[in-house]
Amino acid sequence: MDVYEAVQSRQSIRAFTDRPVPRDVLDRVLTAAVRTPSGGNLQPWHIYVLTGDRLAELKKRIAERVAAGDSGDEPEFAFYPPRLASPYRERLAEMGARRYGALGIAYDDTEARARVRAENWNCFGASTALFCYLDRNMPAPQWADAGMYLQTVMLLLRSEGLHSCTQIAWAEYHRTVDEVISPPAERMLFCGMSMGFPHPAATHLCLPRASLAETVTFLE
Numbered sequence: 001m002d003v004y005e006a007v008q009s010r011q012s013i014r015a016f017t018d019r020p021v022p023r024d025v026l027d028r029v030l031t032a033a034v035r036t037p038s039g040g041n042l043q044p045w046h047i048y049v050l051t052g053d054r055l056a057e058l059k060k061r062i063a064e065r066v067a068a069g070d071s072g073d074e075p076e077f078a079f080y081p082p083r084l085a086s087p088y089r090e091r092l093a094e095m096g097a098r099r100y101g102a103l104g105i106a107y108d109d110t111e112a113r114a115r116v117r118a119e120n121w122n123c124f125g126a127s128t129a130l131f132c133y134l135d136r137n138m139p140a141p142q143w144a145d146a147g148m149y150l151q152t153v154m155l156l157l158r159s160e161g162l163h164s165c166t167q168i169a170w171a172e173y174h175r176t177v178d179e180v181i182s183p184p185a186e187r188m189l190f191c192g193m194s195m196g197f198p199h200p201a202a203t204h205l206c207l208p209r210a211s212l213a214e215t216v217t218f219l220e
């Protein structure tokens with residue numbers, strides 16, 4: 001698979017079989033992903049790969065919190081700016097409408113939406129997930145580096161025939177993720193990523209993107 005095909009065929013998959021990503025595939029992907037560039041070659045990401053009992057324990061602990069009506073921990077960072085301006089607000093709304101619409105869920109059906117969102121903390125059924133941490137004092141450029149790392153992993157997974165979904169939702173329960181992973185105190189969870197083999201019933205949403213003209217300016 002060439003890079004264009006990997007980019008084109010990557011989409012967030014939100015229904016996986018429980019088949020774990022084979023260890024040799026994980027080793028190949030994560031070994032190649034160390035080549036991700038970063039400002040000053042800091043390589044600021046700290047990645048924890050969870051499988052087996054450890055991941056099952058994490059899913060169980062968060063499921064218990066969700067079932068108890070616990071809406072999560074005090075956020076350590078903002079997921080979005082406080083007031084999302086146009087055109088971002090419309091893009092977010094469209095994403096939600098398409099995602100829930102594809103599942104036949106009405107926009108105002110908050111209960112059904114919450115049920116679907118809760119699948120985040122079940123890794124959408126996947127048995128393999130990684131968690132990306134950064135040192136708490138890292139400013140914006142190192143967060144961008146982490147994003148590049150994650151995209152590299154997602155594309156390499158595609159070239160192995162696998163799919164993924166990056167999930168900031170894990171940061172909503174960052175204390176529980178920390179309890180299970182026990183990272184050094186200075187590290188902060190950015191996001192998780194579920195990965196594996198798409199379930200045959202998985203919805204393949206091809207979300208539209210803004211046009212080139214909207215996001216790229218050629219100055220000659």
Ligand SMILES: Cc1cc2nc3c(=O)[nH]c(=O)nc-3n(C[C@H](O)[C@H](O)[C@H](O)COP(=O)(O)O)c2cc1C
Binds near residue numbers: 012166170206
């Ligand atoms: C940093 C980051 C965090 C994300 N967090 C979540 C999440 O918590 N749950 C989820 O279902 N999707 C999450 N996504 C997936 C986005 O919704 C998705 O990438 C976007 O809507 C574009 O769709 P596509 O990935 O299918 O092309 C995240 C993506 C990124 C890059």
